[in-house]
Amino acid sequence: RRRILVTGGAGFVGSHLVDILMMKGHEVIVVDNFFTGRKRNVEHWFGHRNFEMIHHDIVNPLYVEADEIYHLASPASPPHYMQNPVKTIKTNTLGTINMLGLARRVGARILIASTSEVYGDPLVHPQPESYWGHVNPIGPRACYDEGKRVAETLAYSYAKQEKVDVRVARIFNTYGPRMHVSDGRVVSNFIMQALQNLTITVYGNGKQTRSFCYVSDLVDGLLGLMASSYTLPVNIGNPVEHTIEEFAMIIKNLVPGCRSTVATGAAVEDDPQRRRPDIAVAEAHLHWKPKVSLQEGLQRTIDYFKEELSRTT
Amino acid sequence: RRRILVTGGAGFVGSHLVDILMMKGHEVIVVDNFFTGRKRNVEHWFGHRNFEMIHHDIVNPLYVEADEIYHLASPASPPHYMQNPVKTIKTNTLGTINMLGLARRVGARILIASTSEVYGDPLVHPQPESYWGHVNPIGPRACYDEGKRVAETLAYSYAKQEKVDVRVARIFNTYGPRMHVSDGRVVSNFIMQALQNLTITVYGNGKQTRSFCYVSDLVDGLLGLMASSYTLPVNIGNPVEHTIEEFAMIIKNLVPGCRSTVATGAAVEDDPQRRRPDIAVAEAHLHWKPKVSLQEGLQRTIDYFKEELSRTT
Ligand SMILES: NC(=O)c1ccc[n+]([C@@H]2O[C@H](COP(=O)([O-])OP(=O)(O)OC[C@H]3O[C@@H](n4cnc5c(N)ncnc54)[C@H](O)[C@@H]3O)[C@@H](O)[C@H]2O)c1
Ligand SMILES: NC(=O)c1ccc[n+]([C@@H]2O[C@H](COP(=O)([O-])OP(=O)(O)OC[C@H]3O[C@@H](n4cnc5c(N)ncnc54)[C@H](O)[C@@H]3O)[C@@H](O)[C@H]2O)c1
Ligand SMILES: O=c1ccn([C@@H]2O[C@H](COP(=O)(O)OP(=O)(O)O)[C@@H](O)[C@H]2O)c(=O)[nH]1
Ligand SMILES: O=c1ccn([C@@H]2O[C@H](COP(=O)(O)OP(=O)(O)O)[C@@H](O)[C@H]2O)c(=O)[nH]1
Ligand SMILES: O=c1ccn([C@@H]2O[C@H](COP(=O)(O)OP(=O)(O)O)[C@@H](O)[C@H]2O)c(=O)[nH]1
Ligand SMILES: O=c1ccn([C@@H]2O[C@H](COP(=O)(O)OP(=O)(O)O)[C@@H](O)[C@H]2O)c(=O)[nH]1
Numbered sequence: 001r002r003r004i005l006v007t008g009g010a011g012f013v014g015s016h017l018v019d020i021l022m023m024k025g026h027e028v029i030v031v032d033n034f035f036t037g038r039k040r041n042v043e044h045w046f047g048h049r050n051f052e053m054i055h056h057d058i059v060n061p062l063y064v065e066a067d068e069i070y071h072l073a074s075p076a077s078p079p080h081y082m083q084n085p086v087k088t089i090k091t092n093t094l095g096t097i098n099m100l101g102l103a104r105r106v107g108a109r110i111l112i113a114s115t116s117e118v119y120g121d122p123l124v125h126p127q128p129e130s131y132w133g134h135v136n137p138i139g140p141r142a143c144y145d146e147g148k149r150v151a152e153t154l155a156y157s158y159a160k161q162e163k164v165d166v167r168v169a170r171i172f173n174t175y176g177p178r179m180h181v182s183d184g185r186v187v188s189n190f191i192m193q194a195l196q197n198l199t200i201t202v203y204g205n206g207k208q209t210r211s212f213c214y215v216s217d218l219v220d221g222l223l224g225l226m227a228s229s230y231t232l233p234v235n236i237g238n239p240v241e242h243t244i245e246e247f248a249m250i251i252k253n254l255v256p257g258c259r260s261t262v263a264t265g266a267a268v269e270d271d272p273q274r275r276r277p278d279i280a281v282a283e284a285h286l287h288w289k290p291k292v293s294l295q296e297g298l299q300r301t302i303d304y305f306k307e308e309l310s311r312t313t
Numbered sequence: 314r315r316r317i318l319v320t321g322g323a324g325f326v327g328s329h330l331v332d333i334l335m336m337k338g339h340e341v342i343v344v345d346n347f348f349t350g351r352k353r354n355v356e357h358w359f360g361h362r363n364f365e366m367i368h369h370d371i372v373n374p375l376y377v378e379a380d381e382i383y384h385l386a387s388p389a390s391p392p393h394y395m396q397n398p399v400k401t402i403k404t405n406t407l408g409t410i411n412m413l414g415l416a417r418r419v420g421a422r423i424l425i426a427s428t429s430e431v432y433g434d435p436l437v438h439p440q441p442e443s444y445w446g447h448v449n450p451i452g453p454r455a456c457y458d459e460g461k462r463v464a465e466t467l468a469y470s471y472a473k474q475e476k477v478d479v480r481v482a483r484i485f486n487t488y489g490p491r492m493h494v495s496d497g498r499v500v501s502n503f504i505m506q507a508l509q510n511l512t513i514t515v516y517g518n519g520k521q522t523r524s525f526c527y528v529s530d531l532v533d534g535l536l537g538l539m540a541s542s543y544t545l546p547v548n549i550g551n552p553v554e555h556t557i558e559e560f561a562m563i564i565k566n567l568v569p570g571c572r573s574t575v576a577t578g579a580a581v582e583d584d585p586q587r588r589r590p591d592i593a594v595a596e597a598h599l600h601w602k603p604k605v606s607l608q609e610g611l612q613r614t615i616d617y618f619k620e621e622l623s624r625t626t
Contacts, residue, residue, distance in 0.1 A: 085473065085474055086470045086471060086474050089406075089470060090410065093402075093407070097403065097406070097407070120445070132433070132447055132448060132449050132450065133450065134445055134447075135445060136445050137445065137463075137465050137466055138469045138481075138546065142466040146463045147463065147466070149450040149462070150402065150406065150450075150460065152450050152451055153450055153451060153456055153459040156451045156455070157399045157402060157455075157456050160398065161397065161398060162399065168451075232451075233451065
């Protein structure tokens with residue numbers, strides 16, 4: 001039984017991680033400023049003796065005690081992180097410095113939630129961890145991409161210089177229940193559109209690809225990485241790749257009686273054209289690979305969004 | 314006559330810039346923590362009514378008034394910036410945030426000293442500003458490279474979101490008087506070795522290239538960029554490219570009677586293999602190009618190092 005700090009624990013990924021950690025009997029401290037997260041994601045733990053929720057913005061220092069830190073606090077959806085680029089960078093620089101400083105002081109192991117966006121619009125496919133990436137440092141996505149890249153640099157600088165025990169997960173596109181209905185990511189957009197018989201909005205020609213991982217698989221990967229002795233970055237994602245166009249059809253077909261049409265539109269600036277994780281490192285060092293099929297994961301996610309819709313209408 | 318803040322103004326580039334600004338009659342405030350800079354570089358201005366020196370570390374907030382800010386504070390030589398990678402990143406993230414916050418508050422135009430290192434070990438040659446770069450986010454140089462990349466991202470995020478008036482100079486290798494005798498960069502190393510008849514130490518096979526700009530040319534470029542209405546990044550450097558091996562011979566031959574031998578040795582990790590600026594943007598928008606030949610610039614630099622040697626021995 002350990003004291004575990006989860007920054008961004010009221011968010012989509014964080015709240016699923018918190019559920020598992022609580023069910024394993026750990027003491028969990030969630031730190032969140034509710035920028036994109038919601039109390040509702042963790043409210044089922046309110047009042048539990050092992051659970052604590054701190055309303056705090058990590059760009060400011062934080063003094064608590066912990067044995068392990070999962071550092072997930074950061075907006076993750078492009079419309080969210082582009083809304084306030086300065087804040088996105090501050091969260092990933094100042095916020096990460098504060099959490100590394102905390103880890104240093106208390107001697108905690110810290111896992112940094114990095115992202116496949118460190119590879120940018122990749123010229124190598126699929127992307128192994130050794131790939132240096134192809135990122136526009138002054139483009140519209142840079143606040144997130146460069147913020148995460150330098151968060152990794154910070155992690156390894158603290159590891160080398162201050163002997164902080166770091167783990168770095170490069171998370172690829174993840175989906176599942178508790179995604180925000182309006183967070184603007186492709187899974188939530190397409191499912192909400194399909195459920196309401198609205199036009200499914202493909203940005204650009206739809207030939208760009210993504211590879212989607214169900215959230216329970218991701219959480220397993222994060223737990224495995226935290227427990228492992230492997231200290232270099234590890235891709236966590238599902239290597240099953242689809243074009244966004246195919247993806248629109250898959251979702252449409254999973255919603256019985258859906259009458260949505262699929263429309264292509266203007267492309268997004270600097271939109272990565274291909275993305276698929278090479279997960280050989282995770283397989284070898286964490287003995288991890290995803291278990292939930294796209295079909296099954298999407299079905300559960302559609303069920304969740306259906307409930308959300310009926311709750312709000 | 315303007316009030317001009319120069320961070321890192323006691324350093325190599327900064328002190329030459331301060332000289333020109335003072336000679337033009339401006340009020341100059343130098344902010345420096347003397348990590349790699351020296352009071353001696355600016356002491357000839359001490360007591361001048363237009364000159365002020367503030368001993369301050371820019372990772373902490375700074376409250377002064379200014380019309381223009383040249384933000385140069387950052388270690389620049391690989392051995393210096395790798396010595397304390399955490400501090401290097403803090404200076405380029407926290408320090409840059411503070412200076413952008415200051416610029417925002419007082420409405421000053423701010424020029425960020427970026428670097429050719431944002432291109433990393435480039436796959437495009439020569440490097441135009443549109444090139445996204447090839448940087449290892451977790452390599453030994455990352456604290457500097459990624460720190461500078463995110464400093465650029467910050468600059469354009471503050472420009473977009475807070476209407477801060479930014480300029481970004483991507484500075485290529487620069488040399489001249491007031492370089493540190495022991496700063497470990499190639500020009501100072503080779504000249505000091507040649508002057509003392511010591512072995513000239515080429516790292517790796519010496520086939521890697523660099524393009525060296527004399528400091529007065531760089532300062533002209535920075536002044537031109539600050540005055541210009543062009544807001545995207547601009548390469549400032551000299552496009553005359555040499556291999557490091559050639560460069561060793563050029564320096565040896567400029568030191569009369571030099572008996573040094575040139576020896577190759579172990580290569581440096583992630584050492585960029587080629588570097589040469591494409592300066593079409595500076596030529597078109599700043600009407601700038603370098604004037605001082607390598608021969609002439611090196612001669613002046615050798616004279617300076619000769620004096621340094623006689624002063625200290
Ligand atoms: N979901 C994905 O597909 C994906 C992919 C790659 C990486 N990631 C990373 O995983 C992490 C979690 O992503 P998510 O999908 O759960 O996003 P999310 O937006 O649902 O969760 C992020 C949480 O961080 C909180 N937060 C943001 N800024 C904060 C600050 N300054 N101080 C305190 N809390 C703050 C938010 O309120 C939210 O609860 C993020 O770091 C993200 O970059 C996610
Ligand atoms: N000289 C080059 O070849 C070159 C090339 C590319 C970019 N640059 C950039 O130009 C700028 C100046 O470089 P330089 O060659 O004069 O280096 P330098 O080391 O001589 O000067 C840097 C100055 O910044 C000061 N400084 C460092 N950290 C500070 C902090 N936290 N607070 C306050 N002051 C601090 C140092 O004391 C020093 O006076 C740097 O930003 C560097 O990255 C230089
Ligand atoms: O328990 C702690 C310890 C540190 N910090 C923050 O982490 C930063 C970085 O820590 P580090 O040890 O590098 O910095 P220092 O204390 O030397 O400035 C500090 O500035 C603090 O703001 C924190 O939030 N909680
Ligand atoms: O309504 C939408 C939302 C997204 N996308 C595309 O789907 C992909 C994934 O986008 P998302 O914002 O989910 O995440 P990203 O992987 O770009 O961070 C990108 O190519 C988007 O342009 C789309 O076609 N329609
Ligand atoms: O004159 C100033 C104004 C701001 N800042 C610093 O710049 C940072 C970023 O400024 P911004 O306006 O973005 O931040 P805020 O004040 O909103 O935190 C602040 O946190 C201060 O630490 C400074 O050093 N001098
Ligand atoms: O004593 C030295 C110092 C540097 N170099 C090489 O010279 C080039 C320029 O190095 P410097 O440290 O001056 O600057 P950089 O351009 O790498 O930032 C690099 O290829 C170095 O490996 C060298 O061969 N011998």
